[in-house]
Amino acid sequence: MSQPRDLQHEFYDMLMESQYWLPETMRAYQRSQLAQLLRHARANVPFYEKRLDPVFTASxxxxxxxxxxxxxxxxxxxxxxxxxxxxxxxxxxxxxAGTISSSGSTGRPIQITSNRLTVLAANANRWRAHRWHDLDWSATYTARAGSDERANYPDGLVRGPWGPPWDPSARLGRVIELHSNASMEQNIEFLQRTASRYYSTGPKTLHVMALEVERRGLDLKLHYVLAHGGHADDQDKAACLRVFGARTLEHYSSKEAGQIAYPCPTGNGMHINAESVLVEIVDADGRAVPRGESGRVIVTPFVSTAQPLIRYDQGDIARFGSPCQCGRHLQTIAAVEGRSIAIFTHPDGRRIATMLSEKARSALQATFWQIAQVGPLEFEIRYVPQSPQATADEAVAIAMFRDSFFSDAQVRFVRVRDIPLTAAGKFIEYINEWSSIEAGT
Ligand SMILES: [Zn+2]
Structure with missing residues (x-):
């Protein structure tokens, strides 16, 4: 079975070169990939039999x-x-093909069928990003994940190397899975005992753990933390840098589209994995937004042939960045402003999906928050105060909320000890609890 490994290696080698391709070269490559996908989908996937007609000419x-x-x-x-x-x-x-489920942050779970090439592309994109950030494949990496009983504390489940199989130093490395039911204290002890240099979990868990390590005056240094399953904000990253001395490698991915983008090691944006996925940012009508404006992220992963997704809206809001100065021509995403962000509605029919300014968080002296629509025009900001003595300037927060959303919104505040995670372990900052009542789900 040397064929798959060779293909994997070849694709990785291509990615290390293609990141420097000129935009027109990349566009030609993308179109050749898209053309194959479109022809395959039209011929073999009933859903797309007629749907793709607009782009096919008579010939x-x-x-x-x-x-x-x-x-x-x-x-x-x-x-x-x-x-x-x-x-x-x-x-x-x-x-x-294999099938996985995605719980999403809201709504019912969906199933996505992938194939061997999607795995291969995901690996190659991940390894390229590791190289950008100079991750050490020979080190120990703890991944807090899943519910496999073999991964229970205190031993975890040793999975072996996590770098590319052809790299000699990567053979020394190991990734250890730690069950997600391990407590914060157990996670900290585990990372120390295994001398892990890398740790992956959700950004809010990272933040909470950093505060705990700091409070207890422990010594836990990491090279990088790998945040997934939510958006790491500036405060999450700052806490990890201050306490662990670790930079945050936050990738932008989805189960539907695979690895979408990774942060540039020197620039500010995230480089899109343009060899694997077409990313569009569009308005309500599905047309590209003007450069620099926010819109819906539409993805078309090239090798998802078992279940093609052609112009799929996964529910994120983002905007493109300017060309990066690092020498790579891969287009950048400046910011993913909402990961499965909620859409807040007004009785007059307006719908707004945006984020409340971080300045409102400062005004409330809050660490974490959850912003919910709870009635036709009623909203609730649930937040964890920075300390019991923290005083919140609610008037400022209300003014900012009305400025971002609806000028006649009614906003109330609830101080809480923590923001509960969903059953799937996700942290939701924006949630529309009113529309789900209206829809009767
Ligand atoms: Zn760059």
Missing amino acids: GDIDWDRWEELPIVTRHDMSAHRDEMLAREMPKGHGA
């Missing part, structure tokens, strides 16, 4: 100027049309 060529006429695939489509979205035939060499 069977692809008219790229009409790309934005392709209807956007929604999360709802994923559950409502699950069977029609699966390929009846697979392109040669794309490998056997």
Whole structure:
């Protein structure tokens, strides 16, 4: 079985070069990938049989100027049309399919079917980002994840190397999975005992753990923390740097689209993995927003052939950044402003998805918060005070809220000890509890 490994290695080597390709070279590459995906989907996936007609000319060529006429695939489509979205035939060499579930932060779980090439692309993109940040593949990496009983504290589950198999130093490394039910104290002890240099978990868990290590005056140094399953804000990152001496490597990914972007080691933005996924940022009508403006993130992963996703809206709001000065031509995302962010609604029909300014958090002297729509025009800001003595300037926070959302919004505040995680272990900052009541779900 040397074939898969070689393909993996080849793709990784390509990525190390293609990051410097000129934009027009990358566009040509993307179009050749997209053309294969579109032809495959049209021929083998019932859901796409007619849907792709706008871009196909009478002679069977692809008219790229009409790309934005392709209807956007929604999360709802994923559950409502699950069977029609699966390929009846697979392109040669794309490998056997496997299915995973995504709980999402709201709504019902969806299923996504992937294939061997999606795994291969995800690995290569991850390893490229590791190289950007000079991660040491020979070190120990603790991944707090999952519910496999073999990963229980105190031993965890040793999974072996986490770098590329062809790299000699990577053979010395090991990743250890630690069950997500291990307590904060157990996590800290585990990282110290295993001399882990890397640790991955959710950004809020990282933040809470940093505060705990600091409070107890412990010594726990890490090279990098790898945040996933939520957005690491500036305060989360600052806490990890201050306490662990660790930079934060936050990747932007989804189960549907794979690895989407990784932070540049020198610039401010996240470089898109443009060899693996087409990322668009569009307005309500599915048209590209003007440069620098925020919009919905629409993804088309090239090698997801078992269940093609062509112009899929995964529910994030983001904006593109300016070209990076680091020498890589991969387009950047300046900020993912909302990860599955909630849409707040007004009785007059307005719908707004944005984030409340961090200045409001400062005004409240809050660490964590959750902002919920709880009625037609009623909102609740639940927050954890920085200390029991913290005094909140609610008037300032209300003014900012009304400025960002609705000028006639009614806002009330609830001080809480902590923000509960969802059953799936996710931390939700924005939630519309009113629309789910209206919809009767
Ligand atoms: Zn860069």
